[in-house]
Amino acid sequence: MKKVLILFVILSLLLTGCWDKREINELAFVQGIGMDIDKDKMCNITVQVLKPANLATSSGGGGGGAAAGKPYEVYSSRGVDFAKAFSNFNTELSRTLFLQHNEIIFIGENLARSGIYSMLDFITRNPEFRRTSYLVVVSGGTLDDLMKLSKSVEKYPYREILGMIQNQKNTSSAYVCDINHFVETLETEKVQPIVGRLEIVKKDGKPQHARFVGAAAFKYDKMVGLLTEQETKGIMWMDNLIKNTSLVIDKGPKGDKTHISFAIIKANSTITPKVSGEDVSFDVKINFDSNMIEQNSRYNLTDLKMIKGLEDLQQEKVKSEVLDALNAVQKKYKVDSVGFGRKLQEKYPKVWEKLKDRWDDIYPNVKVNVSVKATLKRSGLTSKPIEPR
Amino acid sequence: MDRTYLVENYKEMDLYDDIDKNIDVLKTLLDKSSDVIFREFRIGEKKVKGFLVCVDGLVDKALINNNIMEPITLESRKLDGNYLSKKNVYESLLNYFITTADLKEVEKFGDVVESILSGDTPVFVDGVDKSIVISTRGWEQRSVAESTTEAVVRGPKEAFVETLRVNTSMLRRRIKNPNFVIESLKIGKYTKTDVAVAYIKDVAKDEVVEEVKKRLSKIDIDGIIDSGYLEEMIEDNPFSPFPQIEHSERPDKIAAELLEGRVAIISDGSPEVLVVPTIFVQFFQSSEDYYERYYISTLFRVLRLAAMLMSLTLPSIYVAAVTYHQEMIPSPLAISIAAQREGVPFTTLMEAFLMEFFFEILREAGIRLPMQVGQAVSIVGALVIGQAAVQAGLVSAATVIVVALTGIASFSIPAFNIAITFRLLRFAMLLVGGTLGFFGIIMALMMILAHLASLESFGVPYLSPIAPSNTRELNDVFIRIPWWAKIFRPHKVAGRNVKRQNYTRS
Numbered sequence: 100m101k102k103v104l105i106l107f108v109i110l111s112l113l114l115t116g117c118w119d120k121r122e123i124n125e126l127a128f129v130q131g132i133g134m135d136i137d138k139d140k141m142c143n144i145t146v147q148v149l150k151p152a153n154l155a156t157s158s159g160g161g162g163g164g165a166a167a168g169k170p171y172e173v174y175s176s177r178g179v180d181f182a183k184a185f186s187n188f189n190t191e192l193s194r195t196l197f198l199q200h201n202e203i204i205f206i207g208e209n210l211a212r213s214g215i216y217s218m219l220d221f222i223t224r225n226p227e228f229r230r231t232s233y234l235v236v237v238s239g240g241t242l243d244d245l246m247k248l249s250k251s252v253e254k255y256p257y258r259e260i261l262g263m264i265q266n267q268k269n270t271s272s273a274y275v276c277d278i279n280h281f282v283e284t285l286e287t288e289k290v291q292p293i294v295g296r297l298e299i300v301k302k303d304g305k306p307q308h309a310r311f312v313g314a315a316a317f318k319y320d321k322m323v324g325l326l327t328e329q330e331t332k333g334i335m336w337m338d339n340l341i342k343n344t345s346l347v348i349d350k351g352p353k354g355d356k357t358h359i360s361f362a363i364i365k366a367n368s369t370i371t372p373k374v375s376g377e378d379v380s381f382d383v384k385i386n387f388d389s390n391m392i393e394q395n396s397r398y399n400l401t402d403l404k405m406i407k408g409l410e411d412l413q414q415e416k417v418k419s420e421v422l423d424a425l426n427a428v429q430k431k432y433k434v435d436s437v438g439f440g441r442k443l444q445e446k447y448p449k450v451w452e453k454l455k456d457r458w459d460d461i462y463p464n465v466k467v468n469v470s471v472k473a474t475l476k477r478s479g480l481t482s483k484p485i486e487p488r
Numbered sequence: 489m490d491r492t493y494l495v496e497n498y499k500e501m502d503l504y505d506d507i508d509k510n511i512d513v514l515k516t517l518l519d520k521s522s523d524v525i526f527r528e529f530r531i532g533e534k535k536v537k538g539f540l541v542c543v544d545g546l547v548d549k550a551l552i553n554n555n556i557m558e559p560i561t562l563e564s565r566k567l568d569g570n571y572l573s574k575k576n577v578y579e580s581l582l583n584y585f586i587t588t589a590d591l592k593e594v595e596k597f598g599d600v601v602e603s604i605l606s607g608d609t610p611v612f613v614d615g616v617d618k619s620i621v622i623s624t625r626g627w628e629q630r631s632v633a634e635s636t637t638e639a640v641v642r643g644p645k646e647a648f649v650e651t652l653r654v655n656t657s658m659l660r661r662r663i664k665n666p667n668f669v670i671e672s673l674k675i676g677k678y679t680k681t682d683v684a685v686a687y688i689k690d691v692a693k694d695e696v697v698e699e700v701k702k703r704l705s706k707i708d709i710d711g712i713i714d715s716g717y718l719e720e721m722i723e724d725n726p727f728s729p730f731p732q733i734e735h736s737e738r739p740d741k742i743a744a745e746l747l748e749g750r751v752a753i754i755s756d757g758s759p760e761v762l763v764v765p766t767i768f769v770q771f772f773q774s775s776e777d778y779y780e781r782y783y784i785s786t787l788f789r790v791l792r793l794a795a796m797l798m799s800l801t802l803p804s805i806y807v808a809a810v811t812y813h814q815e816m817i818p819s820p821l822a823i824s825i826a827a828q829r830e831g832v833p834f835t836t837l838m839e840a841f842l843m844e845f846f847f848e849i850l851r852e853a854g855i856r857l858p859m860q861v862g863q864a865v866s867i868v869g870a871l872v873i874g875q876a877a878v879q880a881g882l883v884s885a886a887t888v889i890v891v892a893l894t895g896i897a898s899f900s901i902p903a904f905n906i907a908i909t910f911r912l913l914r915f916a917m918l919l920v921g922g923t924l925g926f927f928g929i930i931m932a933l934m935m936i937l938a939h940l941a942s943l944e945s946f947g948v949p950y951l952s953p954i955a956p957s958n959t960r961e962l963n964d965v966f967i968r969i970p971w972w973a974k975i976f977r978p979h980k981v982a983g984r985n986v987k988r989q990n991y992t993r994s
Contacts, residue, residue, distance in 0.1 A: 112931060117923045122836060123810045123822065124829035130819075151827035199815030200822060 124151070126197035130171070131257035133242030134181060134218050135207025142217075143207070144184045145175045145242040146196065147257050154254060171255040173246040181221040198227040202261060204278070205245060205297070206236045211315060211322035219285075219320065222278060230278050233264050233295065236315040238325060240299030244306035248299075251308075260297065263311040267295075271344040271363075274314035274331050285320065289458045290441050291434040292317045293334065296325060316432050323432045326424075333424025336417060337383055337437045341366040346389060348416050352408030357396040361389040361413060364476065372443040374450050380466040381439055385417060390477045397484040406475050413473040421469050433463045491516050499598030507537050507614035514541055517601060524604070529557070531581070532564040532572035537614035538581075541600075546607030548626025551588065556611065556622060559585040578616040586611070590623035602680065629654065637904060638738050640776040647737045652682050652756035658739040659686060659754075663746060667691075670754075673704060675718075679711035682756040683718065691749045693983035696946050700751050700764060715758040722764075724944050729912055731905040732945040734770050735760040741775040749982030751946075765946035765981055769954070769965045771903035772796065777968050785968040792900055793966065799898035800910045803840045804921030804929050806890045810836045812925035828884035837922030839883050843891040844918065846872055848911065851895070948980045 131147040154170035174192060178184030188196055204222065206215055222228045237245055248256045267273045276294045284292040294317060298310045314331040315322050326334070335341050346361045366387035373380045391400070391409075398405050428436045440458055444451040454461060494501075494516055504510050511526070518524045523544045531538045538560065542552060564572055564585060572580055582593070594600055595618050600610045607625035632654065635647035648655045656670050667689040674680045683704060687697050703722040712718060715735060723732045736742055737759045742752050745763045753762040772792045777785040809816055810825060817825065832839065850869040857865055871877070873892065878885045894914070901907040913936065920928035943950035953961035961978055963969040976986045 112924075112928075115924055115927065117811075117925075119925075120811045120923075121814075122829065123814050123826045124832070126814065126826065128819075128823055128826065149823055151823050152830040154823060154827055197814065200819040202819075 121195065125194055127192055127194035129196050129198050129201045130255065131203055131205065131246060131260070132198065132201055133205035133207065133237070133245065134210055134215075135242050136210045136213055137177075141177050141179065142181045142184045143175060143177055143242070144181060144188070145173060145205075145246055146188070147171050147173055147246045147255065148192070148194075148196070149255065169255070171257075173243065175243065181218055185221075198225075199229065201232060202229060203233045203235055203257065203264065204228075205242055206234060206294070207242050208236065208238050208322070211236045211294075211317075214319075214321045216320040219278075219282065223282065228278075233261075233275060233277050234281055235260070235264070235295050235297045235311075236322060237297050237299065238315070240301060240306050244299055244301075245297070245309060248306055248308055256309075260309060260311065263297075263309070264295065267311055269343055271335055271341045272328060272332060273311050274326075274335065274340075287438070287441060288444065289435055289455060289462075290438045291319065291436050293326070293331075293436045294322075316428055316434050316436055318432070318434045323434060324427075326427055329420055330424045330427045333420040333422070334428065334436055336366070336385055336421050337368055337370065337424070339366075339368045341387070345392070346413060346416060348409075348412045350412065351396055351398070352405060352412060355396065357394070359391065359395070359398075359409065359412075360393040361475070362392050363387050363389050370437070370439065370442045372439070372446050374443075374447050379443060379450070379454065379461065380468065381442070383421065383467055383469045384472070385421070385470070386472045386474070387413075387417070388474045388476045389413060391475065391479055394484070397486070399484065400478040400482045410473040410475050413475070414471040417471045417473070418469050421471075425467055425469075429463055429465070429467070433459070435462050439465065439467075498601060499596065501597045503595055503597060503600070503612075503617045503619055505615055505617040507539055507612055510612050510619075511539055513597060514600070514604075517597075518604070527557075529561055531560055531577055531613070532567060534572065534574050534577075536572075536574055536577045538577075539612045540609055541604050542609040542624065543604060543607060546605075546627050547609055547624040551624050551626060552609060555587045556609065556624075559587060560611075574615065578613045578618070578620075581611065581613060582620055586620065586622060588622050588624070592621050593618050594621050595619075606680070625653075632658070635737050638736060638741070638775070638902065640738075640774065640779075643776055643779045644738070644740045646739060648739060648742075648754075648759040648761055650757050650759055652684060652754055655739070655754050655759075655761065656684055656686065659743055659746070659752070662739065662743040663688065668746070671701070673701075675704065675707050676709060676711040679713070681712040683712070684754040686746065686752040686754060688746055688749070691747065691977070691982060691985050692751055693749060693947075693981070695983075696751055696765060699946055700753065704753070712755060713757065715753065715755040715760045715762050718753060718755055719762055724946070728939065728943060729909050730768075730940065730943060730950070731771075731903075731909065732766055732943060732950065734763045734766040734903070735905070736763065736775075737761070738775055744775065744778065747988075748977050749985070765948035766950075767945065767948060767952055767978075767980075768940060768950050771906040772901065773964075773968075774902040778971070782968050782970045786966075789968060790966060792902070795897040795900040796906075796910060799894055799901070799907070800914055801917060801921075801929065801933070802894045802897070803844060803890055803914060804917040804932075805926075806886070807836050807840050807918060808921040808925045808929055810886075811922065825884070825886050828878075828886050831881050832884050833882070835922075836887070837918070839887050840891065840922070841915070841918055843873055843883060843887055844894070844915065847891055847895050952980045953978070 128149040128151065129146045130149055133145040135143045137143055148171060150170050150172060153168050174188060176184045176187040178187050206218070210218065223230070246256060248259070251259045253259045253262060264275055268275055274293055274295045276292065281292050281294065284290055293314045295311060296313045296315045298312055299306050300308055300310060313328045314326045316324050316326055341363060344363045346363055348359050349356065351357045351359070366385065368383065368385040371382045373382060400406060428434055439462065494513060498513065498517060515526065518541070525542050525544055526539070528537070528539045530536065540556065560581065594603065594610070600619055600621070603610060603621045607627060608621050609624045610619040610621045612619050629651045630649045632646050632649055634645045646658065648658065660668065665688065668686070669689050670684050670686045672682055672684045675683050685697070685700055685704065704718070707721050709717070719733045719735065720726065725732060742761050742763060746752055750763045750765065753764070772789060777789060814822055829836070834842070850872065853865055873888060877883050878888055898907050898911055917929065917932055920932045924931070941951050941955055949956060952958065954965065958979060960976065964974070975988055975991055977988050979986055
């Protein structure tokens with residue numbers, strides 16, 4: 100009996116075996132997967148697959164193959180649903196698609212407008228997808244255009260875009276959303292997700308490069324419209340997502356036309372819901388600190404009045420950005436992208452219970468009071484401007 | 489006399505008072521050997537018959553010539569017969585004539601023969617059934633040289649040699665205290681090897697000393713050539729791949745461990761002295777750690793532990809990551825590895841296994857080969873596990889890096905015997921990692937850990953003071969605290985007498 104038990108233990112260890120073994124050089128590394136839907140409601144998947152042999156050996160390690168060719172290949176596949184389209188790749192690829200190094204999922208505009216639910220289901224069900232992958236809506240071109248961009252610092256377009264996304268995190272000028280965040284927002288009551296947007300810039304009808312700028316507003320899983328860079332920033336101000344960005348004002352304290360740039364070093368916003376009877380309103384308070392990084396018109400910053408004037412202008416500018424954003428999401432698209440409803444629910448759950456069924460009608464007309472407080476911290480290395488004499 | 493009878497019974501036979509009979513017996517026992525010298529002589533005016541036997545090469549001939557033969561044959565003639573009557577010849581030899589310090593009387597043939605073969609010289613006098621055994625050992629021996637296997641930058645350089653007495657003298661020179669005891673015994677039916685058990689009486693645990701002596705006395709083997717024999721015969725778990733007895737050829741290290749309460753076993757003919765009880769972390773402590781500044785020692789000790797883990801697991805982790813868990817590798821590295829493996833004919837497991845195998849062959853050859861061909865072998869070796877193999881497309885560059893790193897890491901462990909244990913286990917880990925992935929590696933590591941935790945060396949748990957944990961003693965495991973703070977000896981080892989110093993640093 101004891102021997103049988105020992106044998107069983109040993110076997111159960113060994114029989115886990117090497118069935119799932121796959122050599123790294125037999126994989127097709129997917130770096131960038133795009134999903135779209137065409138006129139016939141057929142699902143399209145486009146993948147950028149790396150050719151490692153052409154990629155890594157640039158420093159001569161593998162015997163100096165100089166003219167290696169481009170290090171990636173783009174494949175497309177169609178199917179009645181995404182799973183079918185995905186399995187159709189097997190008919191034209193020599194290697195297994197390997198998705199675990201993929202960090203960006205591109206969503207075609209058509210798919211985004213018709214609803215990405217089926218795509219989300221496919222992605223979250225398949226263990227090979229990373230839940231931390233960034234979601235990006237592609238506007239101004241097809242996925243195929245995107246995958247074959249010609250202008251690139253990196254070795255292949257995917258890297259370029261990944262770099263953009265990570266770079267924007269540092270300057271806060273576009274909305275970064277990953278699958279986890281999207282699903283979480285989708286499952287929160289009455290809050291609508293927004294997704295970063297990639298704009299393809301064309302020249303003479305040929306795609307040249309991409310810009311990661313602005314965002315796409317979603318109502319549930321359907322895209323309802325695109326947001327500009329200004330509007331996106333406004334949302335991020337309210338959503339407390341601004342970490343590090345620049346702010347340009349285009350008039351001086353004396354009303355003259357000039358350009359002054361500031362670097363935001365610290366920003367903080369609070370949204371406070373206010374309830375009086377049936378009437379709901381929100382106070383948005385934004386505080387931020389900034390450093391001056393450039394001015395054209397020789398203002399003397401040792402003058403405290405001047406600083407106060409510049410601060411006022413900054414406040415005005417940010418307030419206009421926020422109001423722009425509110426105009427777009429509240430009035431134009433009627434989606435609660437910032438999560439006002441959630442704030443109300445957190446602070447006045449009972450009021451929310453009463454209002455939540457009518458929230459879609461109430462929200463577009465809710466009053467939002469925006470107040471901004473700017474602090475100019477430092478003027479850089481010079482306080483008095485350079486005076487040519 | 490009948491030779492077979494003698495060979496069977498000489499040990500218990502008493503010496504005869506008839507010198508011719510004694511000569512007869514010894515000649516029958518030893519005559520076939522050309523290196524045995526029989527010398528007959530006459531003592532004094534009365535010309536009493538005398539006789540000595542010694543083994544050429546084992547004895548110090550100058551000592552025999554000047555301190556035995558000269559007084560007996562020349563000086564004794566100068567005395568008149570009354571002083572040296574037939575009756576008191578033996579007593580006079582014992583008391584006046586033989587001018588060496590170390591001698592003893594024996595009465596059995598067994599003792600006589602044994603002393604002859606150990607390099608001592610018995611002197612017989614006609615009419616006495618006793619023999620004077622004079623210590624004349626003086627064979628050629630290697631001079632004390634620098635340690636080759638345990639080199640240090642700072643610290644004493646001398647190392648033990650093959651001669652027991654020289655070794656004990658090196659220890660005695662370091663520990664000048666009457667409580668430092670060196671007990672000896674002889675092991676081996678044919679070799680009669682001198683084995684000494686050394687300990688400091690009021691520091692070492694009595695139980696351990698008794699246990700060592702008990703285990704040694706149980707050994708009944710035809711011969712002990714090296715202390716490695718003893719190590720295997722007395723260790724607690726003979727089936728474990730881990731060495732449970734530390735050995736060292738550095739007298740400073742052994743002395744330090746004696747001061748911690750350990751017991752040393754010195755075997756004649758072997759420059760490696762064994763120390764018990766041994767704990768796992770001892771193998772990662774170099775004697776230099778205690779001579780160099782403690783910050784630096786701590787850094788290197790941590791480094792060595794990291795090297796130990798690397799030498800055990802690096803190839804298996806690499807293989808498992810590349811064949812099962814590609815998602816765990818950072819993307820650029822994964823792509824780079826994939827590119828390198830493009831066109832390599834073997835699976836990663838096979839590749840890593842072969843490279844490890846070749847590396848071990850090279851290492852083994854490097855130890856055995858004659859000095860003159862060393863250069864040729866190292867060039868060929870560099871080709872076999874180097875750039876050439878990569879360019880030929882036999883292996884990928886990443887594998888070469890991993891194998892080379894592993895090899896180097898295993899050399900940074902100060903104790904060779906545990907380094908080779910890890911080498912052995914590395915192959916098992918490699919197979920497990922290549923078939924079961926990280927799951928297998930974790931399983932194997934847990935099994936090794938469980939095994940280590942189950943080991944014991946002379947009553948001290950192998951993993952102490954980590955498990956069972958003793959936080960106070962952890963100060964000499966991963967870190968090395970300064971000497972002025974090191975007040976206690978290891979508790980598990982030293983037992984009752986644990987205080988090492990009185991804290992005097994203000």
